[in-house]
Amino acid sequence: MEQSPNQAMLTGAVKWFDNNKGFGVLALPLGEELFVHIRAFKPPPNESIKSGQVIACDKKHDPKRDSYYAHNCHVLSHSDDWKAVLSLLGKDDTVQLEGKQRKGQQHSLMELAANQLLKGKDEDSIFKMVTSDLDRRLASSLFIPYAEFLEKVFVRALAKESSDRLLSRVFGYFGERITPDILFRVWKASKFRYIGYDKPGGYEIPEEVLNVNATEIGYEELARIREHSFG
Secondary structure: OOOOOOOOOEEEEEEEEEOOOOEEEEEOHHHOEEEEEHHHEOOOOOOOOOOOOEEEEEEEEEOOOOEEEEEEEEEOOOHHHHHHHHHHOOOOOEEEEOOOOOOOEEEEHHHHHHHHHHOOOOHHHHHHHHHOOHHHHOOHHHHHHHHHHHHHHHHHHOOHHHHHHHHHHHHHHHHHOOOHHHHHHHHHHOOHHHHOOOOOOOOOOOHHHHHHOHHHOOHHHHHHHHOOOOO
16 A cells, blocks of 8 residues: 555655666565665765665555555655654654574664764754744653653764753753743653753642642552642
């Protein structure tokens, strides 16, 4: 069945690609693979396609072979492509790429995509990319996993000074725009640094936030509440 025009594009990593012959295979999560031809790229890539490169594409059905292939592809490079990273958050994003081992090597598609998009961008561009339109794109339940992911990829992909500055700036931005639902999740998990709060001691959470989430408060949280007055 062909993909509906309303469905989001898929994201995959190049398992292998023969640039001389102009075709290869994309690896998608959950072991799915798609045939991809150079003609499927709109516009055509400026450089050779490499193994591990992350591609966004549609999936199209080939009735003659009763199989699927990649269509309307592009290499992730623009800031708006960060939505592909967000679409993988909280899901199984493991892909199998060719490697020295016979079975290949497992990689996080989300990390491959993030590293590709961070490369060559300055701090202001990265900040805008990772904070843009989060009210619409990011569910409250995924806020902490997203902050944890940013912390991990920034540390690995950027120089320490740049990573530290960006994390401080991004987490401060999150704290300025925090919703009651996210505030409760942060408080319950004691992940205060993700909202730019790094002072010693506990965090004083408004009583109304606790009241709304009363059914999710256990004995451990009650003990913490007793230690602080309400804001």
